[in-house]
Amino acid sequence: MEKAFDFKKEEDKIYKQWQDSGFFNPDNLKIPDDAESYTIVLPPPNVTGTLHAGHAKVLTIEDILIRYHRMKGKRALWIPGTDHAAIATQTKVEKIIKQEGQTRHSLGREKFLGRVEEFARSSRDTIVKQCKKMGASLDWSREAYTLDKTRNKMVNSVFKLMYDDGLIYRGERVVNWCPRCHSPLADDEVEYKENRSKLYYFKYSKDVPITIATTRPETKLGDVAIAVNPKDERYKALIGKEFDTEFVGVKLKLKIIADRGVDMDFGTGALGLTPAHSVIDWQIAEENDLKVIKVINEDGKIIEGLGEFSGKTASEAGEMVVEKLRKAGLLEKEEEVDNNISLCYRCDTAIEPLPSLQWFVDVNKKVQRFEGKSLKEISLEAVKSGVFGRDKIRIIPNSFEKKYFYWMDNLRDWCISRQIWFGHRIPVWYRDSQIYVGLEDPEGEGWTRDQDTLDTWFSSGMWTFSTLVHRPDDIKIVNNKLVIESDDFQRYHPTQVLETAYDILFFWVAKMILMTTYAVKDIPFYDVYLQGLVTDTEGKKMSKSKGNVIDPLDMIEKYGADATRLSLVVGSTPGNNMKLSEEKIEGFRNLIKKIWNVARYIKLETGEYDRKRMSINEDELNNADLWILEKLDMLTLSVTSDLESYDFSNSGQKLKDFTWNDLADWYLEATKFKKTDQTKVVLNVVLERLLKLWHPFIPFVTERIWSEFNDGDIMIENWPDRKELSKIEYGDKPKVFDLTLEIIRSIRNARAENNIEPKRKVEALIIARDQSEPLNENKVFIQKMRTGIDKIEIKKQAEKPKDAIFIPVSKDIEIYLIGAIDKDKEKDRLRRSASDLNERIKFLENKMADNDFVKKAPKKIVENERMRLNKLLAEKSKIDKQIKDI
């Protein structure tokens, strides 16, 4: 075995070996037909670029789950894929072609889409490479893409179903329009930025008695009303009145209306109502049956027919309006106010609210196939109480359930159309006033297809079931029902767990629940595991512009994939952000090195070891052997139960503690001093099991070490089983080794406290009433473990030696160090420990004297405290005696 694990060379080799074996595909594993299946779909990364630390964490957690369940004998399937991420990808490619002096319009739809696909393909290749670097055991034979033919058929089919059910409708609404992207944005795609802007106070004209305030004077050209609060005494008398007037040369008809939403304290308490260019105004206008006057067009410019304003940009027009008002003496005041401006999350262009014809999913309409419940209600119920006979979907951590409910409750109709080219084109055709929705082109002449595409979440919302279909022909609509003819779908759906970062709970997770319950009448997954974001050491989101990005590929290059994986998983709890630093990864690199060295030591010690011919002989185990085996059994149980409850951090931590502290620092040291025939066997048994337990976390190094000792791949070995644990009867024996460790610690401690020179050899007499026999086994070990003991005697009973340092270990065990005595120091030390004891005794005595405690606390606890007190008192009297003796 080489001196070190050369991860740079080995990792790629090992991944290739796994892939060649075909074991990532459960069809190739020899599993009984009735085996439980365990499915995870990888949240498809956007094909906009490369993977970051957050992706790496997703990959690690899911790989741990998949490898664990595969080893447990389940039919474990993990499906890879990528997301076309419509707007994001299109914007990215537009930026690229801009450098060539092109726009999408100059290229044309077909050519442009070719460029986007080309870009998407190369991004996809990078992403696949990165996944492999991480060691992800994804079944590449089932790789999917949100925009491939099969997924497209699924999208169109579900669209048609929803349309026929009346759940998809076309309507006009004020949307967040990005004049640059030429597309509306969903509410959650809008970003707000703090800003100071001017608030203008003015009157429309001399005829209108109300002063209003606005930050957008140009939109006032489209005002249809003035809204005031019904409680506002200033305007009460005017409510209901109408004014025909001329505002900076444009004719307006203004009605004074009352609306409770109007803030009396802002501005003048009167709101100029512009239905076409404000979401809120649109709603008020609808309630009051008011006209909509459009002023600004899709380019962010003033529309035709408004005289001198036409063709000007909104801000130019704004200035002109203000200037005119000032000249007419209608402008009363200008004021600086803080407000937020809405920006496009992709290009940072200011949003222009515009009325626009869009496609929507109606989330409130009652659906017949759901016994009259709406999409919203079903989605809520799926998490609240369970639907279609399934248990409720579990969200981990469950604090996010509240957020889910809150969000779902407030969900408005979902605008699914996007005015971009890249994406699933809406399967709708128009001819005159006819509309055709279908999977195939309509018959007859003169139909034109809708130019728009669908929101990317419309397709990714179907990801759990759409990925389990492999040919477009397997998707059919029969009797207004979706029929999926796929064995995979029957076998692997619903998926077991959806694991993703919490920031897309609403974008994606909620849409998956909505779309899946509707389309296949089942839940998409049983559990949702939400991980936190990976941030820099200051808790800030990693971003390229801040330069604080830790690139997982760099880390893999530097510290290996295994160390990188551990650093992403240990010390992190679900739903909480995790600060990642290079030092942390370095720490785990050291651990990997430790594991390698443990294996190397075992290999060197045991040499050619025939695992088939040698097995544990319980009678010949010494108490160090039993100790480590018991610890290993406990570890097996707790790692297993931690993994079952998604506690990756704890299980990794426990594995680390066992490997480093118990195995390397104690047991391996012990084997150096007292080898028996069984030592080899125990060493190998421990290593074998430990490697299996480690494997889901650090697949590469465990696979490599495994190959030093065994044939075959560790990745398809069986997970250590409970049955395996019951073979050895431990009884009380393992505690003896704990005692040994305690003795060694006490002696080291005493040497330090008494300032005994390190090189000075002393003799030790250990009086152990009950345990002297078994302890004798560990005599050499105690002597050699840096205790500086020259000669050691372990006796059941003996005269207490004079001039010796006394070390009380427990009730039945006393240690005397002979030949290093310093009476004063020893006395001093004893006094100190006596006073220490005194304090603890006082504390407990007080507690026991407290009537309330004795009466009211549970008996078990009172009993415990009493026993503790007795123990301490016994110890105390022993020490007192010792002090006297000196």
Next chain:
RNA sequence: GGGCGCUUAGCUCAGUUGGCUAGAGCAAUCCGUUUACACCGGAUAGGUCGUAGGUUCGAGUCCUACAGCGCCCACCA
């Protein structure tokens, strides 16, 4: 404005249903070792658990208020 969460050792975090006068890793200090591993071993020190009340025999854990930090949602005419 509405909602949610966080505050424990210098740093990063654990801490189950309240119960053995608070745990780990890193950093610090001291000691040791070069025989699987210096990317090593051993030990030490360091916390009135954000503040103030309350409930309780008992509070890091439950309740209330306050302070600081963060996130989400709505919205700024």
